[in-house]
Amino acid sequence: MDQSFDDVWAECEDLFTQARSTLATLKTPQPAHVVQAAVNALFRTTHTLKGMAGMLGFPSFSRAAHRMEDIFDLMRQGRLRSTDSLVETLEAGVLALESGMAGLRRGRSEPEDYLSPIRRELGELEALARPTEGGTRDLTSMLDLPPEVIKSLSEYERTRVTALLMSGMPIHGVSVCLEFATFDERLRVLNEALSSLGELISTLPCDLPEDREGLGFLLVVACPALEAASIPLLPTELIQVAHLADPARVPESLRSETKEAPVEEPPTPEPATEAVPSSPGPAAPQAQEVEILRLPAHRVEALEARLMAVGQLRDAASQLLHHVADPSHERSLALMGQMEDGLLEVQKSLLQMRMVKVESLFSRIEPMVKSLSRDTGKPVKLTFLGNDLELERSLLGRLSDPFLHIVRNAVDHGLEPPSERAALGKNETGSLRISASQRGRNIRFDIRDDGRGFDLARIEARGIELGLLKSGQEHTPDRLHRLTLEPGFSTQMRASQLSGRGVGMDVVRAEIEALGGEIHLSSEARRGSLIRLSIPLSRAVVSCLKVRCAQQSFGIPLSSVVRVQAGKQLNRGGDQVQVVGRSMPLESLQACLGMPEPEGQKALVVLGQQGASSRSVEVALGVDEILGRGEVLLRSLPELAHAAGIMGGSPQEDGILWVLDPDAVLGLAMDSLMRRVARV
Amino acid sequence: MRCWVWPWIPSCDGWPVSERTSWIHVRAAGMDLLLSPLDLREVVAAGPVSPLPGRPPGIQGVIVYQGEFLPVLAWEGLPGCEASNLPTVAMVVLRPRLGIPIERMIGTLDLPEEGWLEPDVADAANSWLGGIWVEGDRRYLMLDSDRLMALLQRFRTER
Numbered sequence: 001m002d003q004s005f006d007d008v009w010a011e012c013e014d015l016f017t018q019a020r021s022t023l024a025t026l027k028t029p030q031p032a033h034v035v036q037a038a039v040n041a042l043f044r045t046t047h048t049l050k051g052m053a054g055m056l057g058f059p060s061f062s063r064a065a066h067r068m069e070d071i072f073d074l075m076r077q078g079r080l081r082s083t084d085s086l087v088e089t090l091e092a093g094v095l096a097l098e099s100g101m102a103g104l105r106r107g108r109s110e111p112e113d114y115l116s117p118i119r120r121e122l123g124e125l126e127a128l129a130r131p132t133e134g135g136t137r138d139l140t141s142m143l144d145l146p147p148e149v150i151k152s153l154s155e156y157e158r159t160r161v162t163a164l165l166m167s168g169m170p171i172h173g174v175s176v177c178l179e180f181a182t183f184d185e186r187l188r189v190l191n192e193a194l195s196s197l198g199e200l201i202s203t204l205p206c207d208l209p210e211d212r213e214g215l216g217f218l219l220v221v222a223c224p225a226l227e228a229a230s231i232p233l234l235p236t237e238l239i240q241v242a243h244l245a246d247p248a249r250v251p252e253s254l255r256s257e258t259k260e261a262p263v264e265e266p267p268t269p270e271p272a273t274e275a276v277p278s279s280p281g282p283a284a285p286q287a288q289e290v291e292i293l294r295l296p297a298h299r300v301e302a303l304e305a306r307l308m309a310v311g312q313l314r315d316a317a318s319q320l321l322h323h324v325a326d327p328s329h330e331r332s333l334a335l336m337g338q339m340e341d342g343l344l345e346v347q348k349s350l351l352q353m354r355m356v357k358v359e360s361l362f363s364r365i366e367p368m369v370k371s372l373s374r375d376t377g378k379p380v381k382l383t384f385l386g387n388d389l390e391l392e393r394s395l396l397g398r399l400s401d402p403f404l405h406i407v408r409n410a411v412d413h414g415l416e417p418p419s420e421r422a423a424l425g426k427n428e429t430g431s432l433r434i435s436a437s438q439r440g441r442n443i444r445f446d447i448r449d450d451g452r453g454f455d456l457a458r459i460e461a462r463g464i465e466l467g468l469l470k471s472g473q474e475h476t477p478d479r480l481h482r483l484t485l486e487p488g489f490s491t492q493m494r495a496s497q498l499s500g501r502g503v504g505m506d507v508v509r510a511e512i513e514a515l516g517g518e519i520h521l522s523s524e525a526r527r528g529s530l531i532r533l534s535i536p537l538s539r540a541v542v543s544c545l546k547v548r549c550a551q552q553s554f555g556i557p558l559s560s561v562v563r564v565q566a567g568k569q570l571n572r573g574g575d576q577v578q579v580v581g582r583s584m585p586l587e588s589l590q591a592c593l594g595m596p597e598p599e600g601q602k603a604l605v606v607l608g609q610q611g612a613s614s615r616s617v618e619v620a621l622g623v624d625e626i627l628g629r630g631e632v633l634l635r636s637l638p639e640l641a642h643a644a645g646i647m648g649g650s651p652q653e654d655g656i657l658w659v660l661d662p663d664a665v666l667g668l669a670m671d672s673l674m675r676r677v678a679r680v
Numbered sequence: 681m682r683c684w685v686w687p688w689i690p691s692c693d694g695w696p697v698s699e700r701t702s703w704i705h706v707r708a709a710g711m712d713l714l715l716s717p718l719d720l721r722e723v724v725a726a727g728p729v730s731p732l733p734g735r736p737p738g739i740q741g742v743i744v745y746q747g748e749f750l751p752v753l754a755w756e757g758l759p760g761c762e763a764s765n766l767p768t769v770a771m772v773v774l775r776p777r778l779g780i781p782i783e784r785m786i787g788t789l790d791l792p793e794e795g796w797l798e799p800d801v802a803d804a805a806n807s808w809l810g811g812i813w814v815e816g817d818r819r820y821l822m823l824d825s826d827r828l829m830a831l832l833q834r835f836r837t838e839r
Contacts, residue, residue, distance in 0.1 A: 552733065593733040638777060640832050641742055641751035643734040651744050656730040 009105055012052055013397060016098040017356075019045045020363050023094060026087045035082050042090075043072035049097065058104055061097070064114035067147075068093050071125055079129035089121040091367035098364070099404070102397060113146055117371070120144045124249055139165045142245040145173070149204065149218070157202045157220070161245075164199065164222040171201070171245040172226040174219040177208055177238035183215045186234070190219065193232050198223020212238060220244065303350065310347050317343060344631055348541055351633070356396055358436045358443075359387035364400055365407055369432065372411040379418060379429040380411060386436030391443050392537055398515060399535070402508040406447050406531050407432070409505070414451035414529055424526060426450065431528075439663075442517075442647075445533040453523035456480045462489070481521035485509040516639060536647065538636045542659060545605060546627035549589045550596070553657040554623075555632055555650065560662030562606040562618060564626060570600025574676040577620050579606055585673050588622040589660075592668040593645050598624065607662055607669070619669045634659050644668060700790045705820070706772065707784040709755035709764045712820045714789065714813065715780075719825040721773040726781060736836040743771065743779060752779040758831070760805030776829050789820070796822075807831045 022038045022045070030038070050065035071090065074080045093115055100114040115122060123141035139162040140150050153161070161171060174194065178186045187203070194200050201220040208216040228241045317340045324333060362384045373380040391399075415421075415430035422428050431450040436443060459480045463469035468483060483489055487506040512519045516536045523529035544555030545564065563579055571577055573588040586604060590597050601622035609617040632650040637643070645668050647661035703714040724745070729752045731741040740754035750773065756763035768781040796811040803809070808831050810824030 550733075552731075595733055635747075635749055637732075637742070637749055638751050640778065640829075640836065641732055641735065641739050641749065642836060643732050643736065645734060646732070649730070649742070649749060655728075656742070656744075658733060 008052055008056060009101075012049065012101055013393075015045050015049055015052075016094065016101070017360060019094050020091070020098075020360075023087060023091050024363060026082050027084070036076065039072055039075045039082070043069060043076055046072055053101075056104075058110055060110040060112060061100060061104065061114060063147075064097060064100070067115060067122065068097065071122065074125070074129040080125060085121075086125065088367065088370060089118050089125065092118045092371050093122070095364060095367050099400070102400060105397075116146075119146070123150075123245075138162055139245070139250065142249065143171060143173075143220075144242065144244050145218075149206075152204060153202055153220075160199070160201050160222075161220075164201070165245055165247045165250055168247045168250075169198075169222045170224065170243065170247055171220060171222050173242045173244045174221060174226070174231065175206060175216065175238075175240040175242070176219070176233075177212050177214045177216050179214050179236065186237070187217060189232060193230075194219055194221045194223075197221065197226065197230065303353070306350065310343055310350065313343055344541075347633060351539060351541060352390075355390040356393045357387065358389045358391055359384070361391070361396055361399055361403065362387060362434065365403055365434065368404060369407060369411060372408060376411060377417065378411060378415050380415065381429050381431050383431070383433040384435070385433070389436045389438055389443065391436075391535070392539070394538070395443075395515065395535060398511060399533075402511045402533070403434075403445075403447075405505065405508050407434075410447065410449045410451065410529070410531075414449045414453075416452050439534070442534045442536050445535070447531045447533075448528060450528040453525045453527060453529050454481060454484065454521070456523075456525075459483055477522070481523065484521065485519065514639075516636060516642070536636050540634045541631050542634045543629065543631050544657075544659060545629050546632075546657065547589070547603070547605065547623040548625040548627055549623050550598070553627065553652065553655065554589065555630075555657050555659040556605055556607070556621075556665075557659070557662055558629065560607055560609075562608040564603070564605050565620075566603040566626060568602065570602060571604060571620075571622055572600050573597060573622065574673065577604060579604075579620060584618055584620050585669075586620040586622050587669040587672050589665075591672045592621070592665050593643075598622075607666055609663065609666060617666060617670075619666055619673075621665065621669060632657060632659065700792050703789045703791060703820075703822070704772075705786040705789045706782040707766075707786060708780065708782040709761050710766070710783075711761075712786075712818060713782075714791075714820050714822045715772060715774075716822075716825070717788075719774050719776075719823075721775045721777075723785065724771050724773060726768040726771050729779075729781075736832070736839055738832045738835045745773060745779070748777075750777060750779045752781060753828075753832075755781070757835070758805070758828075759807055760803060774825050776825060778825075778829065778832070780823075791820075 019042060022041050025038050026035065046065050046069040050062050050069055053059075053061035053065055068090070071080065071093075075082060075086075080086060096114050096117055100111065104110065113119065120142070123143060126141040127139040138158055140153055140158045141147075142165060143150055143161065164171065174190075176186075176190060191200055191203065199222045201222060202218075204218045204220070206216040206218040208214065226241055228239055231239060231241075233239055317336060320336060324336075366382060366384075369380055369382050372378075410432055411430075415432070416424070416426075418428040421430065431448075433446075433448045435446045435448075437446075438444070456477060460469060460475055463475070463480070463483050464471045466489065468486060468489070469475055469479075485505050485508070489506070509519050512533055512535065518534045520532040520534075521529070522532075542555065543558045545558055545561050547554050547556060565579055571586050573586065573591045575586045576583050577586045584606070588597055588601055589595075601624055603623050603626050604620040605623060605626075606618055606620050632652075634648045634650055636648045637646065645661055645665045646658050647664070648659050649656040650659060651657075702717060704717055704720060706713050706715065727743055729741040729743055732739065735741060735754075738754055738757035739751045740757075742749040742751055744750070752771070755761045764783060766783040768783060770782050770785055772780040772782055774780060791813055796813055799806045799809040799812055805821070808824060808828040810822040810827065813820040813822065
């Protein structure tokens with residue numbers, strides 16, 4: 001995609017963020033003026049999105065945004081009330097548009113209707129809110145059909161659909177595929193058959209699947225019930241029966257009106273909100289419109305350059321502080337210290353401009369889970385932890401799709417239906433818990449459900465069937481879990497509406513790995529599953545202990561440093577050393593990183609496993625020299641340069657300071673020690 | 681999506697292919713190397729490369745380029761290449777974000793689409809070469825950036 005559109009894409013992202021945030025305010029009771037302000041903002045947002053999509057050359061997206069804009073217009077005119085179900089529908093609509101926009105940015109082609117998942121709901125809303133120009137109520141938009149099909153209905157057909165729905169009659173659609181040679185005769189037979197079952201409202205031509213030849217028709221019929229079996233068909237004919245509109249969804253007030261006058265003047269719509277008070281109460285929460293400052297790409301690059309310059313300036317100031325040890329310069333040193341602190345704050349503020357809160361990602365997931373829960377009939381208790389953590393804005397867009405795949409799988413396949421859960425002694429409401437936490441430079445997401453877990457036996461059987469595993473061999477649970485990340489792997493015999501087509505988890509893995517991250521799956525039968533995503537931030541300020549080894553500088557994140565010790569005795573890799581009365585193995589940092597080993601080292605750093613409740617895994621890491629501590633601006637390494645034990649680097653005056661990945665170094669140290677033992 | 685057709689592949693119907701193609705001619709690791717201008721991001725002056733401890737094969741370290749780390753190719757890590765004693769004068773930055781150290785920038789060469797030799801399967805450099813052009817006693821080696829990136833990825837994952 002043309003890079004010159006970057007700013008437009010970024011603006012679209014901003015608009016979606018605003019829209020989600022504004023919709024969130026409508027979820028809780030608000031004063032009328034707040035609701036009105038929020039709806040006005042949403043109307044403007046969708047209007048802008050429509051225009052931008054048109055500018056980018058995406059007509060289908062533009063149409064979908066226009067439809068959403070119409071709904072917001074109906075709300076602000078007072079024709080639709082802001083209810084929970086309405087907000088839920090609008091959230092789903094915004095999510096569908098956002099997801100569609102992300103797809104377009106990646107070069108996917110436009111779908112015919114972005115809003116197809118909520119077509120029925122939107123149709124109902126439009127039908128209830130908007131009378132036709134002639135003042136006659138029109139309920140045709142309640143039909144679960146693409147807008148262009150509805151448009152092709154004649155005036156008479158529209159009147160019949162409305163009247164029949166208001167009188168309580170369901171509307172069905174029959175799609176048939178007929179052969180060229182006999183279609184006219186067959187169509188006549190079918191029309192007669194359907195007319196005998198109810199009222200045949202319309203016969204419309206329709207598209208066929210690509211692999212079918214013949215002519216396709218959609219027959220719209222109103223009758224109490226319709227089964228495919230009741231329609232006379234020839235063996236070669238393809239038929240599909242769908243429920244197009246449910247009269248139960250027409251409000252009772254309209255159905256009662258039809259008893260008096262089947263097609264009548266619409267009542268004056270009730271205002272959805274109260275009149276806007278001239279002066280809102282002081283305690284009333286306001287729908288805030290955040291002013292977003294957009295910068296062109298070259299300005300962002302300039303900002304990045306400043307960020308780097310500030311980092312170098314701060315490092316220089318820090319080094320100067322360490323070199324000037326004269327006590328007579330105490331005042332100067334104090335001032336220098338203040339300057340260093342100030343520069344660090346500037347550096348952090350500049351970094352902050354790249355970050356967004358994780359809740360921004362979570363807010364995309366919530367409406368989808370609600371929708372999935374409704375569609376699958378599985379009640380889900382959704383919990384988010386770590387909403388306030390921050391991640392880079394660039395990651396946000398790329399994580400949305402993987403998360404949606406994982407959550408969809410968890411609800412569709414992981415969680416059992418309520419009856420099955422009850423039989424197992426579980427709470428009928430399934431639990432889906434998504435937590436975010438920061439581990440060094442990585443941000444970790446745990447997606448945990450309390451469902452049935454992965455069926456490892458089935459995965460193994462499928463793996464053997466696909467030739468991915470060898471029969472007769474023992475396969476570890478980890479291997480079997482990872483198998484589900486292979487392209488095209490699925491144990492589902494039949495794809496559901498939601499998932500199970502065997503695509504998705506490999507895409508999740510590819511996306512996470514492309515971000516330099518890792519994915520880990522685990523589960524326990526009938527207890528649930530855990531999917532852990534670990535994503536590195538491309539930049540972060542990390543507090544480090546600076547050390548020197550083999551004429552190179554290294555930083556060890558302080559969160560993993562248990563103790564620092566320097567003595568007169570030279571230690572070598574494989575030695576046991578005493579640290580505060582405890583004996584522990586020592587390995588040189590050089591050996592861990594595959595560098596030539598030193599003769600001996602006097603300094604050591606005790607590394608502990610990060611996040612462990614007790615320091616169960618600790619190793620003394622031999623280093624040549626302890627330089628001190630400091631905060632460094634970490635940059636991640638490009639994929640091609642990934643090196644074991646190094647999580648990134650920070651350019652310094654005397655070269656690059658390599659920041660160690662403590663958990664990886666612990667693993668490398670243990671491996672190295674094991675090899676030493678094996679050699680003995 | 682645009683697709684790239686290698687010069688020696690006959691053009692598809694309706695796909696315009698010019699009769700001659702321009703190549704950037706450089707000297708690197710003692711070889712006459714041809715680079716496609718389409719692969720080039722920029723050529724920058726050579727600076728010190730920070731050696732990366734535990735680096736994967738084929739990568740000697742990184743430089744800071746546009747505020748990010750840029751991996752730099754180690755010619756001696758590639759099959760069919762040897763370390764050169766000549767100083768590096770410039771760094772060709774490929775679009776897939778890889779720095780290629782070169783000893784000399786010679787210029788451009790316009791070469792016909794026909795007459796290219798396919799690299800010998802037995803040639804160790806086959807894994808990163810796109811083709812060979814022979815003129816008199818000179819052999820020009822075309823660097824295939826896709827193959828090179830795939831090779832480096834394989835090195836990294838197989839380590």
